[in-house]
Amino acid sequence: MTDSPVYDTLIVGGGPAGLAAALHLAFHQRSVLVLDRGSGPLGYTTTPLWNVPGFVGVRGVALLKQLRAEAHTAGATLTKGNALRVSGELGDFRIETETVTYRARTLLLATGVARHHPRVGGHHAPWLAYAAKGNTYYCPDCEAPEIQGQHVLVIGVDAPDSAAGVALTLSEFAQSVTVLLTGEAGLSESAADRLRERGIPVQMGEIAALEGRRGHLDALTLEDGSRLAPDAFFVVGPKLPRHELAMQLGLELSAKGHIQTGWRGQTNVAGVWAAGDVQPQTQQVSVALGSGNMAAVMIDQTLTRLGLRSPAAQLSAVTPPPSASPRLSSMSL
Ligand SMILES: Cc1cc2nc3c(=O)[nH]c(=O)nc-3n(C[C@H](O)[C@H](O)[C@H](O)COP(=O)(O)OP(=O)(O)OC[C@H]3O[C@@H](n4cnc5c(N)ncnc54)[C@H](O)[C@@H]3O)c2cc1C
Incomplete structure (x- = not known):
């Protein structure tokens, strides 16, 4: 089992919610890791989306590709992996996949819903x-x-x-x-x-x-x-919130299994936020983007208030140089 550096924020879920949050946090020079297993709906939607402002007519796969590229260019690290276990508290969370233990000060769960x-x-x-x-x-x-x-x-x-x-x-x-x-x-x-x-x-x-x-x-x-x-x-068919990690952390869930949050995505556990379809809200791309952004603003403010920021040396270890182009082929997600 490999250990990662300590990120400011670890985002589980690389759909619109997670990637919007990653963009904001990386732009604010937070070290941020997006962990995604590739099971989101836009990754297989080749039909055009007609109600996403600024992107009308874009195909789901193309939108996802663009959101990833933008987060990556801003400095987020995108990694493919299935988060299986989570533990810890504000300042020291751990997420385990089969092979790696990722560490972070704060967490954002943007895991979406599973469809039949x-x-x-x-x-x-x-x-x-x-x-x-x-x-x-x-x-x-x-x-x-x-x-x-x-x-x-x-x-x-x-x-x-x-x-x-x-x-x-x-x-x-x-x-x-x-x-x-x-x-x-x-x-x-x-x-x-x-x-x-x-x-x-x-x-x-x-x-x-x-x-x-x-x-x-x-x-x-x-x-x-x-x-x-x-x-x-x-x-x-039924749309089942992917809340397995939330349950491990003791997050409050709604009657339908969504993660209960305040209006900016804060959960009942300090240091943990949720965004997108996994919240009890309208399931739309623009809503997911907005909720990811709102959670990210609050995460950034919380880290600032607590005086937590990755030292520059650690940041440079996880952040590509500003000139990095969004070449998706070079990304692991
Ligand atoms: C066929 C279809 C068409 C749609 N068309 C439109 C449309 O035209 N307009 C519109 O506004 N909305 C549309 N939607 C809805 C829209 O896709 C969702 O509202 C949006 O994708 C939600 O974003 P999200 O980031 O919350 O979750 P998701 O996009 O579901 O992303 C969640 C991500 O979390 C990852 N994940 C989950 N658990 C784990 C784990 N344990 N470890 C690692 N990764 C994990 C998944 O792989 C996934 O990539 C459509 C949905 C479907 C199914």
């Missing part, structure tokens, strides 16, 4: 070739207008009533909406009534096979042999 993908023949893997690549969508608040005038299949993965709610929202834009419920649970009576009133049909069944190519899904076949070939597919 549809199962095909009982497995999630076949769906991943299509997830957020072409005509499959996940986020009605971000993407609903994209299916204007289309025939849409809403696939409920273990979340029947949520699927019904999304179907009703999408019916404002789509030419037609059908709901497919996978998993064992059925609709509540009230959800079933609302779908019936809008004339939205509901089917139950498990997906047996997919047809499509290069990220575009043409059709799916159910186990009973029926074939569904809409224009677009909307996936609705």
